Amino acid sequence: MSKKIRLIGLISGAFIIALGIIALCIFSAKNVGDVKYLESSSVSQSSVDLNWKKVGSADGYNIYRIAGDDYEKVGQVEKNDELKFSVESLEPCTKYDFCIKAYKISGKKIYESKQETTTQACTLPTQQEITAVAQAGRSVLLSWQAVESASGYDIEYSQNEDFSESSQESISDFAQTELQIEDLSVDTDYFFKARTFVDFQNERLYGDWSQTARVTVFDKQDESIDPTKPMVAFTFDDGPSYNGASDRILDTIEKYGIKATFFMIGTNAKANSDNVKRKVELGCQIGNHTYDHKQYGKNVSASSIQKGAEAISNAAGGAKVTCFRSTGGMTTDTMRDECRKEGVPLYHWSLDTEDWKSRDAEKVYDVVMSQIKDGDIVLMHEIYESSAEAFEKIVPELLSQGYQFVTCDELITAKTGAPPEPGTQYKSATVINNNTN
Secondary structure, three states: OHHHHHHHHHHHHHHHHHHHHHHHHHHHHHOOOOOOOEEEEEEOOOOEEEEEOOOOOOOEEEEEEEEOOEEEEEEEEEOOOOOEEEEOOOOOOOEEEEEEEEEEEEOOEEEEOOOOEEEEEEOOOOOOOEEEEEEEOOEEEEEEOOOOOOOEEEEEEEOOOOOOOOEEEEEOOOOOOEEEEOOOOOOEEEEEEEEEEEEEOOEEEEOOOOOOEEEEEOOOOOOOOOOOOOEEEEEEEOOOOOOOHHHHHHHHHHHHOOOOEEEEOHHHHHHOHHHHHHHHHOOOEEEEOOOOOOOOHHHOOHHHHHHHHHHHHHHOOOOOOOEEOOHHHOOOHHHHHHHHHHOOOEEOOOEEOOHHHHOOHHHHHHHHHHHOOOOOEEEEEOOOHHHHHHHHHHHHHHHHOOOEEOOHHHHHHHHHOOOOOOOOEEOOOOOEOOOOO
């Protein structure tokens, strides 16, 4: 009897042990260890790289993006893959919460770790953009794009294009998109750039610097200009000329003590530097009309504008080019963007003398005298002797009627109370014409 009892006991014990083993196997099949470590190792404007440590019992890992109580699965990594995952298509300058859970496969079922491991990351801001640079006296008003998710902005400015010596302002308010920079040096080029930043976990994350904007700081407008009296800005394209017409126009300007604006071609300026320097000495405004006038409309490149400005400035003995006019009057976003970077406005016209068409001094005179009005920007060309002749007759007549002859910048400043804005095209003293032709 005792042998039977012992046998039954052994069988019962073995059965209990077998049940325990089965239970342990079932538990082990369902149980997977928790991820103990998770971090973001690399962050861009639209992605975050996540890294974690291996869980020995895991067959893989599920990656989730958390938004409130919602868990969105954004990826899966198997156990033999690299323990790294890049979350893509994220919004810039935005904070995100991520969660990772290890999983184990048992039969047709998948079991996840009970405890989740989370981390937070923040994407970088996009490149900032300077939207306007307005100069008045010794100050510059800088404007840039607002970024609601940002913590603020850095503004850097310098007299050196490489910013080797510079000053910087930090603004900790995403809603502020303007900064008045005071006490700048007169007759000096300044370069400006901006970037967005976001504060995250005791660290400041930066977006890329904007493209550089340039502006020449000049003194307040000539006090001899009376804004209550009529004024016009005569402009001359395509020079300097080789036939003496340019010099003849300058003789008239010098004789009557007036001013005009000259939109010159870079190659012509290089060939007639004495004429360009004389324009500067007479107080005229120096403008750019591209490097060689061979590109029109959409074909005008930023390079042609840059080369034109450089050639004209060099011919002028270093005097700065302060405005631009498109070839044929056709204006594009490329031109406006480049002028904004260079810190200069663009000028169209409100009165076209068509001197290039008639080549007749009397006809040019008649057009001006019958159509001229206060605030006009008048288009002429300094390469025709007939235009020089007409100008000689026009000037004393308009002076007798009380008109003031001013540069384009002086016209805008006197009539609007503010200097012209870089990258903006003016048709007259009060009309902005930024249409793409």
